Amino acid sequence: MVFAYPKICYIPSERNFVAGVPNFNKYNEGNNVLLYFAYDWSEAKEEIKKLDISNLLNRKVSYENINDKDYIFDNGSKLLLTNASSGVQSVLPLCQTIIYMLSNLYQKQRALSPSKEMAKKDFATEMIMVANRIANGENISNFKKHSNRLISIFKILESFDVKVINKLSDLSPRDLSHNIYEAVHAMDQLFNYHFTQLFIEEPEQNLFPDTQQEFVYWLLEMMQNGKDHAAIITTHSPYILFALNNCMMGGLVRDNIPEEETSDFPSHSAWIKPKLISVFELDNGTLRCVQDEDGIIEDNYLNKAYKKNSEEYLELLNYYEDEE
Template identity: 35%
Template sequence: MPKFIIDKIGPIEHVDFTLNKVNMLIGPQSSGKSTIAKVISFCLWLEKDVLMRRNTDYVSWSFVEKQLLEFHKLKNYLNEGYAIFFVGDAIDFCYTKDMCFAKLKDGFERCKIGKVAYIPAERNAVTLPNIASLKMPEYNTRSFIFDWLEVHQKFQKKNAVDLLKLKLKYYYDESSQKDMIVLEDGKEIGLEEASSGLQSVVPLYVYVYYLTHWIYDHQEDISFEKKDRIEGALSREYIKMFSKQMNVVMDEEFLNQAVKEAKLSPGFKKILGTAKTLKKAGNDSLDNLLETVLELEENISHPHYSNIIVEEPELNLFPETQKDLIYDLLEMINSGRDHLLMTTHSPYLLYALNNCMLGALVQENIPEEEEGLQKMKDSFVKPEDVSVWEIKNGKFFPYKENPNYTIQDERGLIRNNYFDRIMKNIMTDFAALMDYCDED
């Protein structure tokens, strides 16, 4: 699992943690939740980018400034002593005032790429008229909007997305070029006409469905840039292995030039095409070089998992709907494959997540006649696959001496004293005011 240390960035003083399958950050406004989420998003994306490029030479202070600080709007967040340390499956990454580097790890050649999706709090911007024509800076919100403009077209009326416990459906109407919502009674309205809650939750829901279902059942559209990256990676691996077989030493400059020429070579593409044909025909006589290149193509040509990062899923939603959304998100993700990180202000999301963890612990004891709980089973998640952090004053505020600084007990459940403390904070003023009520 990916490991992080983040120091002195924005409101963050120091956090040290390991990501899990399902992760949640809770805390007040401006406590650093989004800062952590953005750093995580960048590091996971960087690892994917390195796997596509097959080298780390381009990782520099200027690269990090553009791809992290500018893209995620953190340019003014660096404080004295800032640091990011990331330990992933394929790379280690360090970013401080004095050092900036990414280092390939042993076995990186066998690592597979996945999707990295950052779903910002401003996601309801997709409902703005003519959003595609508006000029926007290269921020994460713009990236999400343009991803949405590509994704939403894949769900038309014939394959509308069921928003499960919300009892709605979504589809894109190509003739009117409008996002449509089908209500429980069958009535249809445009997404821009819907409530603020629906305008926030529908893009989130549909995009997560795309990341957890559609991309594994369909062939993704591959941009020219991505195709070029894949061909470059395959060429680089082929040339490196071939030169090793021939005992030829190649410096990076010569290798880069050889890769450029190989990508343009019909001969190289013909070799790969022949190898793929033989492989499909069940031919086991391919040499190790071609086997390795074909394995690499399989690893980087399509996503094998999704890393999904969501800011404030609860935006503009009634508590009951917040609960249903968490149940649906946990039902949609494949916990053996995908990873989910959420930032939130809402204790209702924690209640819902706690329910799903407790459900996993007791599911064998739930009788068949408990239909409501039986319907929840697809949302159950093992507590050991979940990490929940509370952030206060730039640090995690753990339960006891928890080694990963979470607010969970030895079973993995969120401690009741957390909820008691939240409720006490809410009820303190009420209790004080009750002292001044007339007895009758």
């Protein structure tokens, strides 16, 4: 397809603040990323009334919307989301929004604004009129003012059995009329989203290391659903990078692992080819790729933070005297 329309979704690090304020999406004090996220999450909650997030939190936790209120069921206890832990307030809107943006959104026709819906109908009516007049024998040269517009649309819709042409006379009147009908029929595809572009800021916020790891595995598995979804993630967490590295290494050596051993690796459902991932460090305003020639994150980079902290600990350990 020449044309692909993305759904763009930004998930801020302050998402637990949005979760902690009832009806945050009803505030309208200016335009900012928190409000945009609140609108997206509110739309997701309309579709996803129940959600089990136990697999991410390593304990039985689920969400349910009851009478337009958000409840969390945590190990048998029922409480409002506004009273839940910061971890739950962080991971629920994160995952609920992602599920909606990567899956539920594509199970329905995109709702257009009244003005866009009217413009689409007017265009379809006009194009059908052109097709009918051509089919009834009117000279193609009478439609010069439509020429560039039609040719551009044919190119956009080339994957929908619409023939691409350079000028209207490239087709017989009958074929041109048919081409226009096919284009009008496929127009709805132009107004639907074709893939989602996620921007996720610091997914590690308020999450334990194990949950951060599970989130990376879950996200990569979710994204590999047949659509060309993409994600840009910012993080300060080495646990996010370690988990990502596991997935890339799995993608690199997948063919060398016996099939019966694959499920032994917790990351196996999220394995991904390293060439599909780019990892950069932002250092003093400069971007630097931290992947080796195989696409795996460099060992030296992952060990740098650990080494910096462990060296001081090991030095202090020299002064430790075991009283026993």
